[in-house]
Amino acid sequence: MDLDQLRTFDQIVRDQSFTRAAARLNITQATASMRIRALEQLLGVTLFVRGRQVSLTDQGMTFLPFARRILGTAQEGREALRRVERGRIAIASLRSLVSPLITEALLRFQERYRDVDVVVNEGRQAQIVAMLHERAVEMGILCWPNLDPLVVDLEPLLIMRERVPLVVAPEVAARLPARPTIDEVLAEVPRVISLRWWQVEPETAAALTRMARTSVELPTGPARRLAVKGEGLGFFVNSAVADDIAAGRLVEIAPVDFAPLHRDTAMVVRSAAVLERQMLADFVNEIARECAKVGEVLDNRLAGSESAAA
Known part of the structure; x- marks a missing residue:
């Protein structure tokens, strides 16, 4: 064997x-x-x-x-040898959260740990779960709760709820009544942009796709461009479009017959014992600070630490 x-x-x-x-x-x-x-x-x-x-x-x-x-034991052995040779941290995150949660946190972390190697992997839910399971990373940021039946031993350190607004281009929003129905919205923009933000798509998002004349599934970058050009509407996590909304490139709408959506994500580890490594604990706490800016923190098991409270 x-x-x-x-x-x-x-x-x-x-x-x-x-x-x-x-x-x-x-x-x-x-x-x-x-x-x-x-x-x-x-x-x-x-x-x-x-x-x-x-x-x-x-x-x-x-x-x-x-x-x-x-x-897992073999991977732990390899990681232990690498850490002996040089300080190293490896984490993984959903693609949509790398920029809003990790960029600024990493800059602050590296001011304190200039000689530490940091590896940030990005991917879909299943890829992050696999990396955690194989111990290729020490912490992951993924949708919560995790529904993968083959990996159940993940411990959440912090759970965050983020709004998922429905957005259109400003010229489309200008043609809509103050409180539009979804039929009135789809009459102006018949194409729905589908982004797989969830493990299981909420009924509201699925219904919007069914009602639309056409739909397209795209990664975030092309999807935002399509929406800005007025060629489609879609549910985007708030952190992906906050700058566009602030700059007037996109407008959030709230159809009277559609319930608002949100997405829950979590920072997770296989075991809280990994936070005994001070450098990893410090990096996790820096990311936790960004979580509080991006969404509503529902559960913070790091809240007792000095760094998280800063």
Whole structure:
């Protein structure tokens, strides 16, 4: 049994596909299959039910937590060796929150820790959960609560609620009545811009997409440009469009027949013991200060520290 076999096993479980797992691991499908056959022969069991969709057998489900424990321990060992060589912090965040939460916090942190390496990874929810699970990062910023059934041992340090306003270009807003209905809004801008801000899309956002004549799903940058040009409307997290609203490039609207939306996010760790590293605790507290500026802090388990209260 070797780590390559266990990594391949874990990735196939995540992707439910030998082909996709092989692509993520940058190996051939034949290599992935060979590794799993060798692992199954060593264990004397069948780990997967092969078919159009790959699933775990009962034996595979039993073995999964042990395989992940081995992978996690190996990653912890590598991280410990790197930290001995040089101070290093690695975190991960949803793409939409890197700029509003981490930029200023990082500048303040580096004034105090000039010789510490800082790695900030960005990605989608599942990618951040995977990095935390594999201990590739020490802290993550993701949607909360986490709904990944395979990773349940995440501890929130701070939970933040952020408004998700519906925005349009000012020339579109000027054509609308003071209290428009959603039908009146869609008559002016028939295209809905869909951004996957949530793990599970709220019914309000899903209903807007269903009612629209057309919709488009885009990353934040192109989506904002489309909205500014009056070519679509969409629900944007407030931190992504606050500057545009302040500058008059976008206008928040509130249709009378649509409920307002919000998104909850959290700073999470596998164990609060990681905050025993003072430099990580200081960086987390700097980010917590930015959270208080961006949204409403619902729960702050760092509140007792001097840095968080500053």
